Amino acid sequence: MKLKNYINGQWIEGSGNEIPLYNAVNGELVAISDTEGINFEQALDYGRTVGYQNLSSMTFYDRGEMLKKVALYLLERKKKYYDLSYKTGATHADSWVDIEGGFGTFFTYSGLAKRMLPNTPFWVDGDTQKLSANGTFIGTHILTPSEGVSVQINAYNFPVWGMLEKLSTSLLAGVPSIVKPATPGSYLTNAVFQDMIESGFLPEGAIQLVCGEPGNILDYVQDGDSVLFTGSASTGKKLKSLPSISRNAVRFNMEADSLNCSILGLDAKPGTPEFDLFIKEVRTEMTTKAGQKCTAIRRIIVPENLVGDVQNALSKALDQTKIGNPLSRETRMGSIVGKKEMAVLEEKIELLKAETELIYDGKQELIDADYEKGAFVTPKVFYNDKPFQKNSSHEVEAFGPVSTIMPYKDAEEAAALAKRGKGSLVGSIISHDEKFVAETSWKMASSHGRIFVLNRDNAKESTGHGSPLPTLMHGGPGRAGGGEEMGGLNGLHFFLQKTAIQGSPDILTAITKIYQQGATQHFSDKHPFRKYFEEVEVGDSLETAGRTVTEADIVNFSNVSWDHFYAHTDSTSLNGTIFDQTVAHGYFILSAAAGLFVSGKKGPVIANYGLENANFFKPVYAGDTITVYLTAKEKINKGVKGRNIPSGVVKWLVEVVNQREETVCVATILTLVAKKSPFIKIDYKDFAKRLNNLNEQSAPIWGKMNAQQMLEHLETTMKYSTGELETSECKTPEEHLEKYQDSLYNFRKMPKDFPAPFLEEGKLPELKYKNLDEAKTHFIESVKNYQIYYRENPEAEHLHFVFGKLNKEMMELFHQKHVTHHFEQFGLFTS
Numbered sequence: 155m156k157l158k159n160y161i162n163g164q165w166i167e168g169s170g171n172e173i174p175l176y177n178a179v180n181g182e183l184v185a186i187s188d189t190e191g192i193n194f195e196q197a198l199d200y201g202r203t204v205g206y207q208n209l210s211s212m213t214f215y216d217r218g219e220m221l222k223k224v225a226l227y228l229l230e231r232k233k234k235y236y237d238l239s240y241k242t243g244a245t246h247a248d249s250w251v252d253i254e255g256g257f258g259t260f261f262t263y264s265g266l267a268k269r270m271l272p273n274t275p276f277w278v279d280g281d282t283q284k285l286s287a288n289g290t291f292i293g294t295h296i297l298t299p300s301e302g303v304s305v306q307i308n309a310y311n312f313p314v315w316g317m318l319e320k321l322s323t324s325l326l327a328g329v330p331s332i333v334k335p336a337t338p339g340s341y342l343t344n345a346v347f348q349d350m351i352e353s354g355f356l357p358e359g360a361i362q363l364v365c366g367e368p369g370n371i372l373d374y375v376q377d378g379d380s381v382l383f384t385g386s387a388s389t390g391k392k393l394k395s396l397p398s399i400s401r402n403a404v405r406f407n408m409e410a411d412s413l414n415c416s417i418l419g420l421d422a423k424p425g426t427p428e429f430d431l432f433i434k435e436v437r438t439e440m441t442t443k444a445g446q447k448c449t450a451i452r453r454i455i456v457p458e459n460l461v462g463d464v465q466n467a468l469s470k471a472l473d474q475t476k477i478g479n480p481l482s483r484e485t486r487m488g489s490i491v492g493k494k495e496m497a498v499l500e501e502k503i504e505l506l507k508a509e510t511e512l513i514y515d516g517k518q519e520l521i522d523a524d525y526e527k528g529a530f531v532t533p534k535v536f537y538n539d540k541p542f543q544k545n546s547s548h549e550v551e552a553f554g555p556v557s558t559i560m561p562y563k564d565a566e567e568a569a570a571l572a573k574r575g576k577g578s579l580v581g582s583i584i585s586h587d588e589k590f591v592a593e594t595s596w597k598m599a600s601s602h603g604r605i606f607v608l609n610r611d612n613a614k615e616s617t618g619h620g621s622p623l624p625t626l627m628h629g630g631p632g633r634a635g636g637g638e639e640m641g642g643l644n645g646l647h648f649f650l651q652k653t654a655i656q657g658s659p660d661i662l663t664a665i666t667k668i669y670q671q672g673a674t675q676h677f678s679d680k681h682p683f684r685k686y687f688e689e690v691e692v693g694d695s696l697e698t699a700g701r702t703v704t705e706a707d708i709v710n711f712s713n714v715s716w717d718h719f720y721a722h723t724d725s726t727s728l729n730g731t732i733f734d735q736t737v738a739h740g741y742f743i744l745s746a747a748a749g750l751f752v753s754g755k756k757g758p759v760i761a762n763y764g765l766e767n768a769n770f771f772k773p774v775y776a777g778d779t780i781t782v783y784l785t786a787k788e789k790i791n792k793g794v795k796g797r798n799i800p801s802g803v804v805k806w807l808v809e810v811v812n813q814r815e816e817t818v819c820v821a822t823i824l825t826l827v828a829k830k831s832p833f834i835k836i837d838y839k840d841f842a843k844r845l846n847n848l849n850e851q852s853a854p855i856w857g858k859m860n861a862q863q864m865l866e867h868l869e870t871t872m873k874y875s876t877g878e879l880e881t882s883e884c885k886t887p888e889e890h891l892e893k894y895q896d897s898l899y900n901f902r903k904m905p906k907d908f909p910a911p912f913l914e915e916g917k918l919p920e921l922k923y924k925n926l927d928e929a930k931t932h933f934i935e936s937v938k939n940y941q942i943y944y945r946e947n948p949e950a951e952h953l954h955f956v957f958g959k960l961n962k963e964m965m966e967l968f969h970q971k972h973v974t975h976h977f978e979q980f981g982l983f984t985s
Contacts, residue, residue, distance in 0.1 A: 155186070156172075156187075156188060157185050157186065157187050157188070157340060157341060157344045157366070158365070159189060159362075159363055159364055159365050159366070161193075161196075161197045163358055166192070168188025168190040168191055168366060169190045170190040171189065171190035171366075171367065172188045173366055173367065174186055175187060175338060175339075175340065175341055178491050178529045179241065179243055179479055179488070179528045180527050180528060181528060185344075187340055187365050187366030187367075189364055189365065189366040189367050189369055192369065194371040197362055197364075198303050200362070201303030201332060202301070202302055202303050202379075203359070204358055204359035205357075205358070205359025205361075206301060206302070206303070206328075206330055206359070208358055208360065209325065209329065209330055209359075210275060210298075210299040210301075210328040211275060212275065213273045214267050214272055214274065214275070214326065215267060215271060215272070216273075217326050217328060218268045218271065218326060218793075219264065219267075219793070220356065221261075221267070221325065221326060222265075224350055225258075225260035227349065227350075227353040228257055228346060228349055228353075229257050232257075235253045235342060235345060236253065239252060239253060239313075239314075240481055241341075241342075242313065242338070242342060243480065243490060243528070243529060245480040245485055245486065245487065246480065247486075248488060249480075251312075252313065252314045252443075253315075253346075255314075255315045256316075256317070256318035256346075257318070258624070259319045259322045259624045260318055260322050262624035263326050266625075268793035269792075269793075271326075272667075273789070274667055275299075276296050277297040277650070278295070278296055278666045278668055279294075282294045289671065289672045290658055290659070291656065291657070292656070292662055293655060294662060295652055295653065295654055295655065296653055296665070297646075298328075298650060298651050298653065299329050299650060300327075300378055300405070300650060301378045302378030302380065303330050303331065303332060304320075304324045304649065305331075305332050305334065305372065305382070306320045306334060306381075307383045307384065307393075308320070308333070308334065308335050308343075308384050308385075309384040309448065310336030310338045310446075310491050310495065311446040311447060312443075313339040313340065313343040314343065316336075317335060317343055317346070318346075319622075319624070320333075321333070323646050324382075325360060325361075327646040327649035328649075329380070329649040330361065331360070331361050331362070332361075332371070333347065333361060333362070333363050333364070334364045334368050334371070335363075335365065338491045338494075338495065340365045343365070347361070372399065373396075375404045376398075376402045376404070377402045377403055379404050380404060380649065382409075382639070382648075383408045383409070383410075383635075384408075384448070385410065387412075387633050387635065390635055391408075393408075394408060407635075407637035407648055408637045409448065409628065409629050409630075409634070409639055411448050411553060412448065412551070412577060412634040413452045413548060413551055413575035413576075413578060414450065414451055414453070414575070414578045414580050414582075415453040415454070415571070415578065415581050416432065416455065416581070416582040417455045417562075417572060417582065417584070418432045418460065418464065419457075420457050420565070420585070421586055422460075427586075427610040427613070428586050428608075428609055429463075429467075431584055431608055431613055432464075432608075433467045433468055434471070435451070435582065435608060435618065435619050436468055437468065437471040437472060438619075439451040439618075439619055440472070440556070441475050441487040441533060442620065443488075444554055444555050445533075445553070445554040445557075446553055447620050449579050449580050450557075451582070451620075452547075452551060452558065453557065453558055453572075453575065454535075454557055454559040454560065456560075457561070458562065458563055461559060465559060469513075472514060472535070473518075475516075476518065476521055477516075477518045477521065477530060478522055478523040478530075479521055479522035479523045482522050484521050485521050487555065490529040490530070490554055491529065495529065496531060499552055499556075502550050502551065502552035503552050503556060505546060505550045506536050506546055506550055506552060506556070507536075509538075509546040510536040510537060510538045510544060511537045512536055513537045514533070514534065516534070517532060518532055533555040533556070534555065535558070536557070536558040537560075538560040539560075539561070541571055541574070542571075545574075547560060548574040565590055565594045565597070568594050569597035569598040572601070572602070575633065576601070576633045577630055577633040577634045577636070578601060578630050578632075579602075579603050579604065579622075579628070579629065580602065580603065580604040580605070580619060580620070580622075581598055581602045581605055581606070582607070582608060582619040583607050583608075584607075584609065585607075585609060586609045601630075601631060602630060603627060603634060604628070604630070606619050622639075623640070624640050625641075626641060626642070627641035627644065658673075659671065659672035660674055667692055667788070667789075668692065668787060668788045669692050669785050669786065669807060671807070671809075674693065675693055675785055676691065676694050681753045682694045682784065682786060684753055685758060686827065686830035687802040687828065687830070688829060689830070690786050690827065692787065692788065692789065693785065694786040695784060695785040696751055696784040697781065698750035698751050698781055698784070699750065699781070701746055701749075701750055702778070702779045703742075703746070703775070703780065704776055704777075705776040707738065707742065707746075707776070708722055708738050708739070708742070708776060709723075711738075711739050711745075715741070715742075717739055717741075721737050722736055722737060723736065733773055734773075734775070736776070737774065738774040738776075743770070743774055743818065743819050744765075744768065744808075744819065747808055747810050747819070748823075751808070758827050758830075759827050760825075762826075764824040765821060765822070765824070766805070766822040766823075766824065767820075767821060767822050769820050769821070770818065770819050771819065772816055772817070773818075774812065774818050778812050779812065779813040780810050780811070780812055781811055781812075782810050783808075784808055785806065786804055786806060787807040787822060788804070789802060789803070789804055790803040796896050796899070797896055799829075799899065801828045802826075802827055802829060803824050803827070804824070805822050805823070806822065806823050806824075806825065807820070808823055829901070834970060834974045834977060836937065836966060836970060836973065837937075837941075838941060841933075841937055841973075842930075842934050844982045845865075845930050845933075847982060848926070848930070848980060849861070850862075850925075852980050854979050854980055855978070855981065856906045857979055859918065859976075861926055861980060862929045863919070864976050864980060865929040865930060865932075866932075867976070868936075868973060869929070869932050869936045872933075872937055872969070874952065875954070875960070875969065876939060876940055876943040876944075877950070877952055880953070881953055881954075881955055882953070883955070884954065884956070885955050885956060891957070894957050894958070895958065895964060898957065898967040898968055903971065903975065904971050904972065904975040944962050944965070944966075949961075950962065952965070
């Protein structure tokens with residue numbers, strides 16, 4: 155199979171520079187890669203133009219939703235990826251980390267986007283700064299997608315995760331990417347990439363694939379572009395120094411191999427949980443992916459009096475690690491990714507042998523595999539007896555199941571040895587001694603991107619030394635490359651341009667879509683809390699009536715809240731304080747403000763969602779009158795799951811002033827505001843008016859029903875929902891009912907081709923009434939009866955053919971969707 159490249163929106167084969175890719179387990183040919191003939195200059199230009207235009211015009215929220223859809227699509231097809239992953243030498247556990255770990259990164263960033271990022275193509279970063287005395291000149295920062303393309307060069311150890319963890323941030327940031335996987339396992343990357351394209355969820359130009367040698371692609375990068383590299387430190391340094399990168403100030407992020415360490419605490423003696431955890435962690439990191447991990451433990455730093463104990467325990471643990479064909483259930487360690495990579499590993503092992511002692515060399519027999527055909531290497535442990543003098547352990551990385559034990563005397567030496575790696579992705583400390591952990595962590599932090607602490611307290615839930623997590627930074631200083639990937643939303647900053655914006659409050663409100671204090675407010679007769687999420691506009695405002703605070707208010711609030719702080723209750727204790735008399739509680743002022751600005755009637759505002767940045771500027775005494783200015787500050791779209799009303803968050807600026815127009819309190823409150831339903835409300839009077847437009851000649855826009863059949867069908871469903879007609883059977887399997895019932899709460903319309911489950915295929919029920927007018931009368935009567943029934947029986951539940959047993963709320967949601975579906979079918983309703 156010759157792998158195709160995805161360039162300029164097309165799958166193309168290379169024209170001659172063929173590289174065979176072999177099964178790492180048995181040596182059989184798997185695929186051929188070839189990038190000869192690709193016009194890399196055109197590929198980059200296509201990403202900068204078509205890809206950038208399509209991605210950058212999307213909002214952060216929409217890009218987050220895109221990531222989720224892609225991840226779900228890939229998850230449904232994961233079996234074939236596992237089948238290919240085994241050919242790279244990975245076990246099932248190795249493959250799970252690579253494949254589903256990659257999908258998980260997409261899911262994580264999708265969730266972050268929908269919870270924390272705006273529904274705009276830009277992102278306001280940080281607080282507004284007041285730049286003038288009167289506040290007419292202010293400033294803030296915005297982040298926009300860097301106008302270029304990201305070239306992403308990945309290592310061979312994680313063909314799926316390596317691609318997806320980079321794409322998760324670049325795509326969410328709105329930057330198109332060209333993926334260049336390492337050649338050995340690129341057939342697995344290719345399979346996943348194909349499905350990403352076939353899903354149809356990514357806009358044109360968002361991603362391209364170079365499946366093989368990268369050629370001269372980096373000669374064409376320019377300002378605005380970025381390069382992300384994962385691989386050897388030596389290769390990364392060469393790429394970073396390319397004239398095209400340095401001359402054009404191309405953003406360059408490197409995540410390189412590093413000599414990560416794990417430190418056994420002085421307290422962690424044999425017999426303690428920490429000693430056992432240490433041995434298990436080292437063995438895991440040596441054998442997972444056959445040690446082909448940039449985060450694997452290469453240096454085992456142990457108290458000098460425990461070297462023998464660690465050597466013996468680790469040797470026994472490694473002896474029990476069965477090596478061989480990843481398809482065997484017994485196998486716990488697979489092979490190196492290929493013979494070429496194994497040869498490089500063997501060279502590094504020889505360099506270590508020249509200075510340090512090989513104290514463990516596994517001689518395991520392979521399970522259903524052959525050393526000659528496959529790229530198998532047994533685990534190897536070295537001992538460096540003088541780690542402050544012998545440097546190969548701190549300089550040579552054997553990228554496989556190889557690690558070196560070295561002794562230390564105290565926390566000072568442990569940290570010093572950790573730092574001799576000259577920059578690591580991760581260092582771990584296994585200890586239950588908080589003082590030792592703290593002292594060591596502080597001293598080694600400057601040379602590590604991540605410090606992982608393991609002990610008996612967190613062992614059950616720990617993700618392990620070698621697992622980078624999407625919400626935490628992955629990268630490290632010095633030898634580790636000096637780069638940063640993931641790290642939650644911080645990972646997006648690499649792809650975003652930060653720009654300072656200065657101007658008047660009105661100008662910054664217009665640019666940022668966030669209300670700035672001092673900008674024009676929009677007052678209207680309609681209370682802002684009576685508006686649906688879509689109807690709220692930034693700047694919508696309300697000025698409340700005044701309320702005079704009394705002594706009784708202060709006393710009563712003190713009693714209700716149990717807040718008897720002396721400033722509120724004891725006027726004799728105020729000497730030497732900032733208060734002239736007993737003062738109203740700050741939280742009373744906020745509560746009183748809420749009482750002034752809320753709308754008491756049921757409306758689109760569902761709930762108070764939170765409170766931010768509450769500040770109290772002046773005391774409020776009995777006799778002061780407060781007034782509130784409420785202004786819509788910001789709108790945040792919100793993803794809603796399950797049985798929740800589709801909604802968004804509105805941030806409201808609350809400004810409380812006294813009778814002298816002095817600001818006494820400013821806060822931001824968050825409310826959950828319902829979105830306007832696209833479905834019709836169940837109202838027999840409204841339906842009667844709409845049906846005036848329905849006659850015998852009315853033809854359906856889709857489907858086979860005529861007008862009378864449609865009304866008789868709706869009447870029947872109304873009667874089933876009140877018990878006038880009954881069914882004893884639900885056609886939906888029990889295991890799918892919850893999903894079906896959840897779907898009633900979303901705003902997705904019923905599919906036009908959905909078959910009624912109680913009808914024989916292709917048949918419609920016989921008409922009950924003489925004509926359309928009679929059907930109209932009976933339908934309206936059934937709707938009226940339905941409305942009365944649930945007023946009188948609010949706790950009633952009835953069985954539905956498709957959705958199972960429904961209560962009043964779910965029944966109402968069903969009918970809204972159902973009536974809308976059929977009214978739209980005959981042009982009686984447009985959303």
